[in-house]
Amino acid sequence: MAQLLFLDQGKKDMINLGSYLGISFALFICGILVMIARKNIIAILLGIELILNASALNFAAYTKFTNGNIDGHIMSLFIIVTAAAEAAVGLGIVIRFFQLRESIHIDDAATLQN
């Protein structure tokens, strides 16, 4: 019953673990590129969000295609919560840095004090 409904009668399905791992891989590489190549602090935070999305997608894909329990979804939920907290604190730091230096260029963030 379940096979008839959800597996397309033995045909090779497009939605498999490999395609999800490939998409997550491309997201991760794009995040790495943004984090290294850009010079803007907010753009670097955008890259971090891309990387966190890639990892959460991996957890959800594995929990679907390996054992089917719900623990990967829980892990993805905690990743989303952590990403929200990270975005709040990171943007607070960026705004404070802009008040001090009038700049959000990453090369201006080279000293710890003054």
Place this chain on the structure above:
Amino acid sequence: MFTNTLFLLSAALTLGGAVAVVYSQNLMHACIYLLASFFGVAGLYACIGADFLAATQLVVYAGGVVILMLFAIMLTGGTGNNINRYGLEKIAAMGNKKTYFFAGFTAIITSLILLKIIANILRVETSAVLTPNLPTVERIGTVLATDHILAFEISSVMLLGALIGAAVISRPRKERHD
């Protein structure tokens, strides 16, 4: 058929958005492309039956994080005046050739390592019967309130700490004269 179409559209939206985040000159446009990429990831969650995760992705990321990023971009000067009063570049949208060179090499090396790992995983033939896409909200609620209750409470404390910390960090301070 419907799921395959949704999967193709979501994958195209996700990858196109991510590539556009890398290569868009304007930072506002990059943020909107990131929003498109988040919508695509929500569609990908919906394709594998993670309905609660897709809804959370839309609410938290598309409704919260991207708006927060847009506000931060606008509060730090938007994308307009790029030169500060010292004549230096204040808000750099893109890097220069050198950073793209290093980033390209890093991306190539990282992608080779990751492809090696993924190839090891994909060589294992997974012929298990897929579980049907049941609604997951009830199961997630049950598991979250029983097995993962400690992580749940710790994440609530972490969110409170992040809230207070962000407010404390970014408030304007009086200059002390001493």
